[in-house]
Amino acid sequence: MEKARIDYVDPFIGVDGENNCLCGPYLPNSIVRLSPDTLPPQLSHGYDSQRPIVRFSHTHVSGTGGGGRYGNIGITPFIGEMRLQVDGYEREHEQASAGYYYVRLMPEGIQAELTSTARTGCHRYTFPEGISGHLWIDSSAVIQVEGDQPGATTGLCIGGYLEKVSSTELVGRSDFRGGWGHDYPYSIYFSIQCQQPFSACILADHTGIREHNVVDGKHCRAAVSFDDQQIVEVKVGISYVSIGKAKASIEREAVGGFDDIRQQAGDVWEQKLSRITVEGGSEQHTTLLYTLLTRLWCMPSDLGIDDEYHGWVSGVRQYTDLYALWDSVRNANSLLTLIDPELEIGILNSLLDIANHIGWLPDAWIAGHSAMIQGGSSADILFNEAMLKGLPDLNYKIALAQMRKNNEVYSPDTWMYGRYLEDYLSLGYLSTHVPKNAVSRHMEYSYQDWCIGSLAESLGELEIAEQYYQSSTKLWNLWNDERRCFAPRLPDGRWVEPFDPAVCRTDSWNDPYFYEGTSWQWSFSTHHDFAGLIERHGGNQAFVEHLNTFFDNGYYYSKETMLHIPYLYIYAGRPDLAAERVRECMQTYFKVARDGLGDNEDMGCQSAFFICSALGLYPLMGQDIYFLVPPVFDSITLRLGTESAQIFLNIVVEGDTNVSDRTQNRYIAEAWLNDRVLDRAWIRHHEIQHGGQLRLRLSRERQSWGSSDLPPSPLQEWRNKKQTTA
Structure with a gap:
C-alpha cells in the first residue's frame, strides 16, 4: 500500500542540539503548539531528549535560538498522593507523527498522548489499572533558558489567576514577561475542560494551598484527582484575548473524542503537504522533505481577522511570532510565495497594517510588539520580491513609503525600528560608532536600498528608483580591496587595525562588526551585485x-x-x-x-x-x-x-x-x-x-x-x- 505524505513526517528530526524544533503536535500556522517540556535549564523550545519530561505545555516557538519564550499552561499527569509538585519522568516508547505525540512516562507507566487543533490542545492520559490518577496544572509555567535573565531575556510569570468553575473545568489568565526580542508583557487566557469529572481539586498560589475556588498572583497551580478513571481526556483552549474565546475554540474546533481530533489533524496535514508530490527519491530524502514542510508552516501563528489580536481592530488578518523575518527572508518566504501565496500575501498585509499602527515595518513581531532588529528591515526585501513576482492584493505604494522611511527618517529606537542613519547618510557607511554589527548592517542596508529602488521602478517612480539604486552602491564603501573582504572603518575613513576576517572579536551575536558570522562568511552577501x-x-x-x-x-x-x-x-x-x-x-x-x-x-x-x-x-x-x-x-x-x-x-x-x-x-x-x-x-x-x-x-x-x-x-x-x- 502506498504511503501517505504524512507517513513520512518524523517530528523528532531536529529536536536536539541547536535545532530547537518541536516534537509535539501543531497545525499549520496554529496558535497552539503543544509539546513536552523537559527539566530546566531548557533550550528555547523547552525540550531535550536526554532530560526528564516535567510537563506538556501549549505555547512554544520552534526552531529559534535566543532566550526562552512561552511554554505556558503546563499539565503533568501523576499518581500517588495529591500534591502540587511533580518530579520529572523518564520516557519509554516515545513516538510522534504529524499532529500526534505519545510517550510512556516512567517509572509510573502513565501513557500520555497529545493532539491539537489550531487553538486547542488535546490530551489523553491512561493511568495504570486500578490506580487513581491526578493532573498537576501549572498556569505559571514558562521556558527557562540557562544563563538568561527571567523577565528580560527569558520568560517569567508576573501574575494572573486560576479559577475552578465546575467539577470539569478550570479557567484563568496568566501574565508573562521576557524572552527573545523584547520584554513586553503578554497574557494567555485558557479554559481547561476535563471530559471526565474530577473528584477532588486543590488550588494554590505562591504562599501554598488556598481554601478557595480561585487563586491569583505569580504562581498559580492546581491539582485535580480522578477516582476510578483509568483514561482521562482534557481539552485546553488557548486565547490571547479572553477566556470566552478560549472556550469558543474548544466548542468550535475540538468536537468529538481524542481519536477524532487526531484524525482531523492528520487530514489537515495531508492536505497541506499535497502542495508538493515527489516520486523516485530515497526514503531519507522523502522523510526530510515532508517533515521539513511541516516546519515551514509551523510559524507564524494566524490570529484571524479581528479575532485573536488584542492591539487593534482593522479588518486585516493578523499574524504573530514572526520570529524572525531576518531568517525567513533568506528562502522560506520565497518558497511560500511559490506554493502558498495566500499565506505570504496575508503576512505582508499584516506587516503593512502593523506599520500603519506603530509607524514602522517590523523586522520581527512577537506577542503584539516589534522585536530586535538583527540587520536592517527584511520586510523591504519581501515587498520588492512580491512585486517582481506579481503577488496581488498588496498596496505597494504604501509599502514603498514605509520602506523609504527606513532610509530617510531617524529611528527613535534602533533596537526595534528603522536604521542607524547618521553615519550611513553622512559618511556613506556605518562606522565603528555603531555599537555592534556595523559592517553586516551596512551590507544589509545597501541591499534593502536596492530593493526600495526596484519597487520604485516597478511603480514608475523613476527618480526615486535612481536615487536608491545609487544609494545601494554604498555597499562597496566597506570593501577592503587589499584584503578582498568587507571590513570595518573608523569615522575618519581609516580601516580598523588589527582586523582578522576569519574570526569574531566577541561572541557572534555581539561582535562589533558582523552578526552571527565572520567577514569571510558575510563577504558573499552582495545580493544586488x-x-x-x-x-x-x-x-x-x-x-x-x-x-x-x-x-x-x-x-x-x-x-x-x-x-x-x-x-x-x-x-x-x-x-x-x-x-x-x-x-x-x-x-x-x-x-x-x-x-x-x-x-x-x-x-x-x-x-x-x-x-x-x-x-x-x-x-x-x-x-x-x-x-x-x-x-x-x-x-x-x-x-x-x-x-x-x-x-x-x-x-x-x-x-x-x-x-x-x-x-x-x-x-x-x-x-x-x-x-x-x-x-x-x-x-x-x-x-x-x-x-x-x-x-x-x-x-x-x-x-x-x-x-x-x-x-x-x-x-x-x-x-x-x-x-x-x-
Missing part, C-alpha cells in the same frame, strides 16, 4: 578558486546568511560545481536524526534550504530568480497558486540509462522548459508561475550546460543601462 564581487576577486576563475577555498577550509556551515553561497558558482559559469556543493551541504547538514539540522531551524529557513535544493529549484531572496541544480527525486509536482487553484509545475528528471545507481547522475546535461530548450541554470518566476513542465536530463559526468548564460546581477544591469543612455 554578485558580478561586482566576482570582478573584485579577479574574474570567474579566481572567484571559483575563492569559493573552493572557502568550502574546503571549513568556513561554510549551515547558517542562514550562508545558505545561498553554494549557488554562487552559477554566477561564475560553473553550475556543475554548484550541483556538487549543494549536494554536499545537503548530505552534511540534513539527516534523519534528532540533531539532524545544521543549525537553528529559524522559521523555515533551514527547512526551505533543504526543500528547495531537493527540488532543484532554489530562490534568490528579494528577486524573481530561481537557480537550477539536479533534484534528488525523479518526479516532482508543485501545486502553485491559491488553495483552490489547479496550477501545476511538473519537474521530470531523466538520467543516463546505463547508470544503475541514480544518485550518480549529479549534473544537468540538458534542460527543457515547456519543450523549449533551456541553456541556463536559472529561471525567472514568471516562467513557471502558470505551471508547465521542467524536464532535466542528468549525467554522471560534468557538463558545460548553463556555463555561458549567467544570472543577471542588478547593479551591473543598472550600470550598463546608464552607460547606454549616456
